[in-house]
Amino acid sequence: MAADTTLTALGRKSEPLAAGLPQTPQMLNHLAYVTPDAEKTVEFYTQVLGLEFVLAVIDDKVPSTGEPFPYFHIFFRLGDGSTIAFFEAPGLPPRAPTPHPAYEIFDHLALQVDSREAVDAWHARLTGLGLSVVGPVDHKIIYSVYFYDPINDIRLEITTPLAADWNDRGDAAQLALADWSETKRQAAASGADTQEALLALIASRDHGAKAQPTDEVL
16 A cells, blocks of 8 residues: 555545554454354354354453443354354344345355365355355456355355456556546536446446456456
């Protein structure tokens, strides 16, 4: 990230971000979701996905905020040491439906394996267990299959990189962000419809052009 990058999106005065930066986060420690059923979640993530069930915590309040929400907190470990976690809290109502189906597609958790053959093997295993699977999909930079955690309705992806630099294209990503953000600013300044302006930007960039900075990874 460039030294003069600013947090203007957060409404702060323009300041360099790099000054006094602590250690950059090194890995994903855990990503946590709410679950309606901890036992069935353990069964799915251990018996279907093969993750190790490594930690469980029971408490009568949330330590970080002090909120009086009793819970059972469970963790599953991946091969790199990162974990996926869930809370089951007694008495929580069902989660409200999403307002648009795109949320259910865009929000997803991608888990990496070592090869296309491993992705294909997962496709065979998941379909053999009766799960609905999308793919395999060759995104040029990654190769993936998609399915849902049937307990928690989380869209999951099993993927493998095809391009060694798939997550090291920062310069192109900055250019793409600049185009996107400037399109929104110009639409707002001119009173144009922002959605239409963004759709026009997307349409103006053919697939080959898009493939360089970002590809398509959904």
